[in-house]
Amino acid sequence: MLESKGENPLRDTVPANPDFDDLLATAHALADQAGAVILPHFRTGLAIDHKGGALFDPVTAADLAAETAIRSALAATHPAHGIVGEEFGATAPDADYCWIIDPIDGTRAFIVGQPLWGTLIGLVRNGVPLLGLMNQPFTGERYWSGERQSYFRHSSGIEQTIRTRPCRTLSDALLTASSPDLFESEEEQASFARVASAVRLRRFGGDCYNYCLLALGQIDLVVEAGLKDFDILPLIPIIERSGGVVSTWEGGDPRRGGRILAAGDPRLHEQAVKILTQ
Template sequence: MTKTPDFDHLDAFAQTLAAAAAQISLPLFRTLSLGADNKLDKGFDPVTEADKGAERAIRALISEHFPDHGVIGEEYGEHQPDAEFVWVLDPIDGTRAFISGLPLWTTLIGLRHHNRPVVGLIAQPFLGEIFIGSPNLGSRLITASGETTLKVRDCGTLSAATLGTTDPFLFKGIEADAFGSLRSAARLARYGCDAYAFAMVAQGTMDIALETGLMAWDIDAIIPVIENAGGTVTNWHGKPVGGYGGQVIASGSTAVRNEALGHLGRAAT
């Protein structure tokens, strides 16, 4: 008989990992002497010691407590990626925001079981917020004052929707045209959000979070938070996302998402 995973324990362990990452990242946030290396030969994709140190801290705890678990991380690659349980890590999602002193960066910690995202955590330690979703406990916002249940909202129609994305200039060619059409149809758009926009969809203060070119570590942690709050996370074809990134849309309303897909479908890959 297959043993049922103790998802409540894994939910708590994800919070432990987030706390360990925060011990590294917070002292470096808004530190003027913090340098940033560029991962790219052309363009700018920064990485700092906060990114690297936070991932090292998370990996060390996973190795200590769950040595049979796999890890996929942005900074240090794959370890046992075909394991039954695999942690998918982005120690600082939004490094550009981090080095700019903006508190919209997050730590993303996801857990796959048999290649399906089941536990997800979006932490913003400067604001003292943890958005977390798991099978038994649902989606919650954890702060110093306690826990509240996360629930998406239904704004009714796309014309009433608030959408968020990291940077509209990340959409190129036909994607840019599709995003422009979607932006014109929505009520309001906010930029510079990174993964924090997805947390706001789960909280019910935004209606759509939209991105392109995502990697697994950008989205795995987000899926359980959104879905356990009653929302959906799909690609631009409206199909499930998991185990990969690419073009992603999260929404609190299936009907509003479908309206949005009508604008995005021509650019879906």
């Protein structure tokens, strides 16, 4: 749900803590730099490598170049901060401030030319998510968390606060997941089938884009498995500060990834946890 704030729609983005303002500005700058590196590769038929494992795990020159650009920028501006990235691992992950980076979340969509991917940039302070940002440079959309609310910038440049929408029951819910391939065990497949059979609509594809559409009030549930910390940590503040709930399937801490459940309505989240864990 978009919420207009009149003549100054972002007046609430000025935080009480000026350090937050500076750090958020850094996140925006990193997103701009990564987007400039990634876009020249999109829909160009670039080479694709497989990281290994039973499930195809692709990586491209765009992934590597974008994370390299982000790391170089952070080394120049915040050398004492840690970094955890998908492509190059962890550097000082126990630092008080640690950036969590996924240069292209949704590489499978990227390599087939679908715009359902994004750059994830998050920051944790002493292990607690402080801010998160998702940038989709091809569509010109950006989602991020302020200190108290979440925001969306349209391709037109208009910036507005966003809220999840109310959805009281599973029978009214719209559910998404990136791929059925994520549910590798019979137990996970059965659990997902139970919740999927209870909702109004299910749809596959979307990766990080799904969580942002949930924050925007377009989707009610996202159910996934096999996620890494960098897949979800940057999205947690965006979801929570738009009014949503994100946890493991059991209702636990989602920061380490794994089996993830996000809901726009806390009542819906409670129902989904019960079905996924029964």
